Amino acid sequence: MDWTAADDRSLNVYTLDDRWDVLLDPERVFWALAARDDAGARAEAVAVHSRVGEGLEARLREFRFGTHLTALYVNPNDACHADCRYCYIPPEVRRKGPRMDRKQLEAVLEKAEAFFSRQGLAGRKPVIIFHGSEPLVVKDLVFWAIREYSNTFAFGLQTDGTLLDDEDVLFLKERHVSVGISLDSHDPEVHCYLRRAPGGKRAFKRIVRAIEGFDGYLGLNVVTTVTHHNVEGLADLVSFLHERKVPVVMLNPVRVTQPYARSFQPDCSVLLHAFTQAVRRALDLSERSGRPILIGNFSNLVLGIVAPEGRRLMCDISPCGGGRCFLSITASGEMVPCGEFQGLAGFSGGNVFRDSIEEAVGSTPFQQVRDRVVERIEECRGCAVRHICGAPCPAEAQGLAGNMLRPSPYCDFYRGIIALAFQLIAEGKVHHFLRKAALKDLRVDYCVVR
């Protein structure tokens, strides 16, 4: 869909389908769906727009440019037991990277606790997410930290799931840990081809057993990296996960930050078609069963339209959350704006064993990432949906072109799924893509539906 914008702070008109036009102010993300050739509807939209527009712009600006560091991604282990074909961490690091010992992880968490105590998080616990390389290679260390610091931090864990046993699942559920499990396909052949882990298909069975063991746990999400190898199976994967009571799946197009990942990039039109099928499948399953399955990254994009400041995933916004809402700490202690920068030279803001977290946040590399905004990207400047997609991701653009000020390699895909989101709004279906608990936190700012 062509979202070229003629004017920044007035309503641009786009044809959505046979019936509806989208009226969109790009700078304020004010939108309306107006029936084609209904002059009264258009006039009413213009009237509401003139009434609320300035306030929307101010709110969006604060949301975009406030620095609220609330989470740290911690890689306790850089050497991985697996060899996923598209991993953003360079192979030499995954083969021989260091791992933290207990004393080092303790030092990181103590420093994090002191840092967050100075931030004023309004009573909320800061978040520590153990991330990859596979963190459960050092399971005892990770579980020790969760036990010891559960009063201080909320914990998340991103894992390939191959090392989870029944006891671990119980432990994570009892401690309310948010768990992401990587699964690229319901077909073991496809999954094991993309994510090469010890044990092969036996490991695949362990992952599925772990997912089933979580038994509808709301803290579980399954993360699927979408490549041209698995893109056709997304809808069936959604069905597979829904049968296993998974509440949320993320269907993330592979980041092509590293050169070897580029051959896995799915074609944008194929991706859009398959993703749309997956969204429709999720909608159908949720409606028919009464048990929702959300596609998390699509839900976040829907929020970017209906409640832009309610977005929680900080990739689809510019500047992104890297170095602003969170940062990532490698096993050697390097602090980078996001794990995606780990394999790129020149983006360390310091070493946590030597420098303060404040110093990292204030460092030039972190500032560069915070300065990467759609207004500075030529292709995005004239796009009406630039504040809905956010042109992810700066690391990917840097890896691809040596320049962060480039658009997303998935630009056409984003344009398409934003149109899909508007279609679902027209159908009155978008509530199926938002959690009930999240909806309770949203109040109506303005509304006209007739």
Next chain:
Amino acid sequence: MVYVDTKVDTKADGRAVAREDGDSVLERRGQALILYRLQCARTANGLSHYYMYGDVPPGETLL
């Protein structure tokens, strides 16, 4: 700021009513015009960015 069109949601005397819950707005199907905006009442501004879709309900969570 709360602005709710009187044609959509009114009390018996015709005054506008601001709904607290965004759910019902999202379910509406319009014939001529659909426009709305929801605001985060407890905005996190990224405070819980990781927890949005994998989160544990507030009553049960350590958050």
